[in-house]
Amino acid sequence: MSSVVRVELGERAYDVRVGAGALSSLASHLAQVLGSAPQRALLVIDEGIPAPAVERVVLHLEGAGITLTQARVNPTERVKSLETYERLLASAAEARLERNDPVIALGGGIVGDLAGFVAATYRRGVPVIQCPSTLLSMVDASVGGKTGVNLSASLGGRQRLLKNFVGAFHQPRLVVADTDMLASLEPRVFRAGLGECVKHAMIAGSEDLLAWTESSADAILAHDPDALAQLVGKSVTLKARVVAGDERETAADGGRALLNLGHTFAHAIETLGGVRKRGSDDPGLQHGEAVSIGLVAALAAGEKLAMVDGSLTRRVVALLDRLGLPTGAQGLPPAAELMGAMIDDKKTVGGRLRLIVPTGVGQARVVQDPEPGAVRAGLAAIGAP
Numbered sequence: 606m607s608s609v610v611r612v613e614l615g616e617r618a619y620d621v622r623v624g625a626g627a628l629s630s631l632a633s634h635l636a637q638v639l640g641s642a643p644q645r646a647l648l649v650i651d652e653g654i655p656a657p658a659v660e661r662v663v664l665h666l667e668g669a670g671i672t673l674t675q676a677r678v679n680p681t682e683r684v685k686s687l688e689t690y691e692r693l694l695a696s697a698a699e700a701r702l703e704r705n706d707p708v709i710a711l712g713g714g715i716v717g718d719l720a721g722f723v724a725a726t727y728r729r730g731v732p733v734i735q736c737p738s739t740l741l742s743m744v745d746a747s748v749g750g751k752t753g754v755n756l757s758a759s760l761g762g763r764q765r766l767l768k769n770f771v772g773a774f775h776q777p778r779l780v781v782a783d784t785d786m787l788a789s790l791e792p793r794v795f796r797a798g799l800g801e802c803v804k805h806a807m808i809a810g811s812e813d814l815l816a817w818t819e820s821s822a823d824a825i826l827a828h829d830p831d832a833l834a835q836l837v838g839k840s841v842t843l844k845a846r847v848v849a850g851d852e853r854e855t856a857a858d859g860g861r862a863l864l865n866l867g868h869t870f871a872h873a874i875e876t877l878g879g880v881r882k883r884g885s886d887d888p889g890l891q892h893g894e895a896v897s898i899g900l901v902a903a904l905a906a907g908e909k910l911a912m913v914d915g916s917l918t919r920r921v922v923a924l925l926d927r928l929g930l931p932t933g934a935q936g937l938p939p940a941a942e943l944m945g946a947m948i949d950d951k952k953t954v955g956g957r958l959r960l961i962v963p964t965g966v967g968q969a970r971v972v973q974d975p976e977p978g979a980v981r982a983g984l985a986a987i988g989a990p
C-alpha cells in the first residue's frame with residue numbers, strides 16, 4: 606500500500622510520498638518538484654543507515670545524472686550542534702550548490718533537522734528534500750518544516766543542552782517515507798517511533814486513530830508491510846492537517862502546539878544525564894521513549910487538574926506497554942530540579958510553563974502556567990522523587 610499526503614500550505618505546499626519502495630522514484634519526483642532535474646545535490650547521510658540502503662539511493666540519484674556530494678552525520682544530540690551545521694554548510698559550498706540545488710536528508714530526525722537548517726540558511730535558502738529513515742522521522746520530524754540544532758549553554762550554574770534552540774522554519778519541497786527503510790532499524794529505535802504515533806492518536810480529534818493503533822498493535826510490531834504503510838500514512842495525515850492549520854505554531858487554540866503533548870516533560874528528562882527506562886538496564890533514553898514517558902506524565906497532570914478521566918490514562922498506559930514503550934523512568938532527579946529544566950525548555954512562554962494536557966480520547970489543550978501541584982503529580986507518576 607502506498608499513499609500521497611498533501612501538506613496544504615499554499616505556495617509552500619508539498620507531498621509526502623509514503624510506502625514500500627517509495628525511494629526508487631525519488632529522482633523523477635525531485636525533477637517534478639524542482640521544475641527540472643538538479644545538476645548537483647548535497648546528500649546528508651545518517652551513519653545509522655546500513656551501507657547497502659545508502660548505496661541504492663546514491664546509485665539511483667547518480668544514475669539520474671545528479672552530481673552528489675555526500676556528508677555523513679553520527680546521529681546524536683551532541684552532534685546536532687552549530688559545529689556540525691557549519692561543517693555541512695562548508696560541504697554545500699564545496700559542492701558549489703546553487704539556488705535550485707537541493708540538500709537531501711537521508712536519515713532520522715537529527716539528520717533531517719540539521720540538513721533542513723543548512724538548506725534554510727545556505728545562500729539564504731535552497732530546497733530541502735526529506736527522506737526519513739526512522740519511524741520517528743517519518744511520522745513527525747520530516748513533515749512540517751521545523752529545522753535546527755541544539756545549543757549548549759550554562760543556565761543556573763549548570764551546563765545544559767538546549768534542544769532545538771537555534772533553527773528556522775523551512776518547509777521541505779518533498780518528503781519520501783520509504784517504509785522498507787524501517788526493516789533495518791534496531792527494535793528499540795523502531796519502537797521509540799511508536800511513541801510519536803501514540804501521541805498523534807491522543808490529539809487526532811476522534812477515537813479512530815487510538816482504536817486503530819490498539820487493534821493493529823500486533824501487526825505493527827510484526828512489521829507487517831501494510832500495517833506499517835497505514836501507520837505512517839495515518840500519522841502523516843494527522844500531522845499534515847495540524848501543520849496546515851498552524852504552520853508557525855501561533856494559533857491561540859492550541860493548533861500545532863498540541864503536537865508537543867508529552868514533550869515538555871520529555872525534553873526535561875532528556876537534558877539530564879543518567880535517566881533510564883523504569884525497570885531496564887538499557888542505557889539512556891531514545892527521544893520517542895522520553896515522549897512515551899512524557900505522555901504518562903501529561904495524563905497524570907491532567908488527572909490532577911480534573912481535566913481527564915483515569916480511564917484514558919489506563920488505556921494509553923496499556924497501549925504503550927503493549928508496544929514495548931516505557932511508562933516511567935529511573936534515575937530522575939527531584940521534581941523541583943525537573944521543574945526548573947521544564948521552565949528552561951524553549952516551549953515555555955515568558956519564563957512560564959506551558960503544558961499540553963489531554964482532555965479526552967483524541968483531545969488535548971494548552972494549559973498556560975499550570976498549578977505546580979499538577980506538574981509534580983505528573984513527575985511523581987513517572988518516578989521522580
Ligand code: GLY
Nearest residue numbers: 745749751861864
Ligand atoms: N514535532 C512537533 C512539530 O513538528 O510541531
